Amino acid sequence: MNGEVEDGRGKTVQALDLATNYHDMGDGFPVVLLHGSGPGVSAWTNWKRVMPALADSFRVIAPDLAGFGYTERNPELHYDIKLWSKHLIAILDALGLEKVNLVGNSFGGSLSLAAAARFPERFNRIVLMGTPCDKFTMTPGLRAGWNYTPSRENMREAMQHFPFDPACITDELVEDRYQASLIPGAQEGLRKLLVKPNDEGETPLSGMPVAVVGNVVHPTLVLHGREDMVIPVEMGILLARSMPNAELHMFGRCGHWVQAERFDAFIRLAKAHFGAAA
Template sequence: MSDNGLKQSYIQVANINLYCEYILNDKPPILLIHGFASSTYTFRRIIPLLQKKFSILAVDLPGFGKSEKSTSFVYSFQNYAKLMIECINKFGLANTYIVAHSMGGQIALNMAILAPEKINSLILLCSSGYLKPAKKPLIWISYLPFFEKFIHYYIGRKDVQDHLRNVFFNQELINDELIHEFGKPLTEKGFYKALIRLLRHREGDLLSHQLQNILVPTLLIWGEEDRVVPVEVGHKLVRDLPAAQLITYEKTGHLITEERPELVFKNILKHTIYQF
């Protein structure tokens, strides 16, 4: 058990070994879904705030964090969404709120298509949007023996601190702990195998006509200085999603839970518990 009272354990879901952190009580349930090359660590600054008002389930997605780097799992957004639905079923959660960051936003949106009856609302933080799948020549090349070494080299061109500079507006927040935590995946061989499978299986972000069929209430929160997923994506999403609103924060980058945890928490509360 962690210092903030969350239980930490591994669970088997659809034959995948998943790491999760959770605290379940009589409060409304909230599922936290991290983004690309990240983990539940993404939410470390908002979990202590959220647990005052919610039951919490945070999961490391297959291929990331402490979860299994499976070489049989199909790393598509739809499969990730199905897996997260199985997770909330396993924990017996209903009427769940979903907070999802970056790539996790696409997983949450797919969940809203597959099982809207299980979701109360979505809170998407700097969500990925409108990205196309990888081009077929790149997918074909990914099956060649040298490709894993190429991915290793490509990611390693920049050090962890450089990657963090890209996701923060306030560079002063970057410290040794962050560099260590976000650098962990780069030392795991299984991480690169999972990335290659994600490259092959990722079916592309949802198209406008698909988004227009999602009726789940959605709050979009964005950093105006996001260099990874520009705020223009948020403006397009709020036009396509029928029941969405967009809030933006000045002088804030992509890793919004690190830069504005109290403000994110405040906006989540307004959108969820206080809405009824």
Template sequence: MTTVNDLSRTERTVRVGRRDIFVTEAGSGPAVVLLHGGGAGATGASNYARNIDALAQHFRVIVPDMPGYGRSTKEIDQEDPFGDLAAAVGGLLDELDIEKGHLVGNSYGGAAALRLAMDRPDKVDRLILMGPGGIGTTRALPTKGLNALLDYYRGEGPSREKLASFIRDYLVFDGAAVPDELIELRYQASIQPEVVANPPLRRPSGRSALRTLWRMDLTRDPRLAQVRAKTLVVWGQDDKVNRPSGARLLAATLPTCDVYLAADTGHWVQWERAELFNELATAYLS
């Protein structure tokens, strides 16, 4: 079923393999898929609230809730999460009859986009990656911000206070700029019973934990150096979740990679520096 809201966006659910993917769309033109991060309570429309309308002036903007989040099916293969997410995004493009699209990914979504460029290069035109996950993650201890993210459902479980602390202390440069309404929206999404019972982003555990960690470090995959999609990496210099040094690592590995480091910016570049990001993305994808 397709619905239309008052901002000329359409919303619908698309069946992709074993899962339902909830999708928001706006605009027309070349397809640009916006993939959100993996923070608790994240959704596509909320993560890209400051970008969808601006980009829709030039492109067909497709914003899914990733599997495990929002109104999509709460199921992810925890032994190969990035591969599973990439398969879901590729399948979504197939179902929407999109031969090839631009992919824009923040954090978790950036890792999914990069993995799709390795798994199905025919589906990917250009890439924009903002503080992507999976870049050198097995080469150093996790950051405090990543630990806070992975611990959200552990211990005493989720709480509004834990989520507010993660967002304001680690996700952005200026925590005071994050409104209470956004935190409440994310908190309510984070405590859906299905999500609490099966968190989509968690620390690998069990016998396969080492193998999972290895798979989630995309820099260990020799195919990374063979990615032909032209790539723009945008990273906040004050990112406390994924280290900005990952930008240099990608620039040294990807065949065609431009890097933009944003000053006084944390992990959520597209939200904190929306005007800058929208201009960069429009120019690069045009």
């Protein structure tokens, strides 16, 4: 991939005063892939199989967002959705991209919605996967991510919550995400994204409010696994009901990793959704 090495280091662009790691493949209308959260997450671990599959039709850009992967960390920054939205726009500006399509996975889906609501003119079409909406309670999968401490065994255990079929958790994937979790500041960044779980009882969480997503008018494809144990499928249904130009595709026997568990269908659906705009 353009000389990139297998640890996930790609190119670097200065955005929001951060040396931002990103991957860039293909030609055509730009598609920006926004990774999720979780132990060892990065653009590379989230999208390394997807990028070349989309790059035959589009220019595909996948950044490590502030606090994640190999992007520079600034301990003085306060991580919140406003900062991540500004970082995303700064990346687009630095790369000279006036308007892009978005694919957002989980946390990346929340960021897609926040950015599209605040900067609607910068985005064309959106694909959301496993994206939270409005209020819900912390799931065991999110709790496991917050509690993770780096080891291969702990990584494999934490990842058990993500797919429907545990066969998706390959040794290669465990190693990729374990190595990414060793990047200095990686787990601290994740814990700034999620609230600390309550010792007893439920831990309330909030995705993007219905009042916000209801104003996102971009044509949107909502993808969700029926057996998602990280972000309940009811969140995807609520998104599709709340957004004026959304369509929902629910995958049976599928967990939180639609792009991995239903790879061929995901690529086909994303290309079809973006094709009319390309």
